[in-house]
Amino acid sequence: MSFEFWVVLIFRIYAQCFHIKLLRPIGLIIYQIAKFVFKCDIHPAANIQSGFHLVHGFNVVIGADATLGGNVCLFDGVSIGKKNVGTNDGMPNLKMNVIVGTGAKLLGDIDIEEGVLIGANSVVIQSILQKNVSVVGVPARVINKPKEDSL
Template structure:
């Protein structure tokens, strides 16, 4: 494990030990999910298998074998997992423990399960990848195509109803809220989904459609419908979205500022 992964795993274990003392009724839960494991990857594979496998024809044991196989083949996935945990704790004021995303947040679970399907897709195990995508969508309410490319430091906040299409590309340090669609504009094939740059924040319910680019550190307002490219450091809001230029050079994904009153005033709404 790299340094960040090691630090995060040690802190998660320390939190679990404290939680056992605080709430003895959940001691067996904390043991099964965290304390009996010797690594973040082991804990993650157990948790995802329990989330996805119990209602599946494959079963939790087979799910865990698949996940562990992938994690053993691609160590970078666990480094991405650690960065996603760190990002969630830094950006979500409701999350005050590193263990919380790992244990409870379905957006985090869906994202890490996607990482497994993406590896399978790239290694020509597409049928299994699609099968797992369906299980993720059914169990967690998040639909991410295995072929999509997603960086790290990602937060899927609340996550219900998020859809990310096949040719979508998402950079690093991006925050996406519930109900977001990164989709196509019809039944055309080929490269047809949005390209999301580093540092972007996409508000709840926003729809970004087509092979368009969302520039670095841009912000997309809640429930906006974006059909044209958005330049870096700009805000897009409305239906259809209008572009507001900005002098703000900070990162919306880490700021998580969803107050758009000043934006509406600038648009004379």
């Protein structure tokens, strides 16, 4: 079984422990060990739906209040979190079937609509409210829109 499978499996285990009051300390210990072993920081309070897929899962960071819908795919070096440390400015919300390329950063209280493809090393700081589009750049911008007949 692949490295990425183990990262997701261990995340599911420590996240379940984290949400049960009596098991929270055990969940936090497993979380710290997993961060060290897998070089990947997925906070146990992150809301990640089924079908979550990591491709080369090293250096992935997902913050505590981030929400990832079903079938989200992340490549290595992706960061999903707050814009400013120590503030309560919110976390990203990714809908279903989003693909996030290598090194991309999704920061702040933003919404990413279904089927969005985020290019490598893009920095997304504003919501992408169009379905099935590609975004790239720093800051990220839409580079192609879906055809009208495909909707």
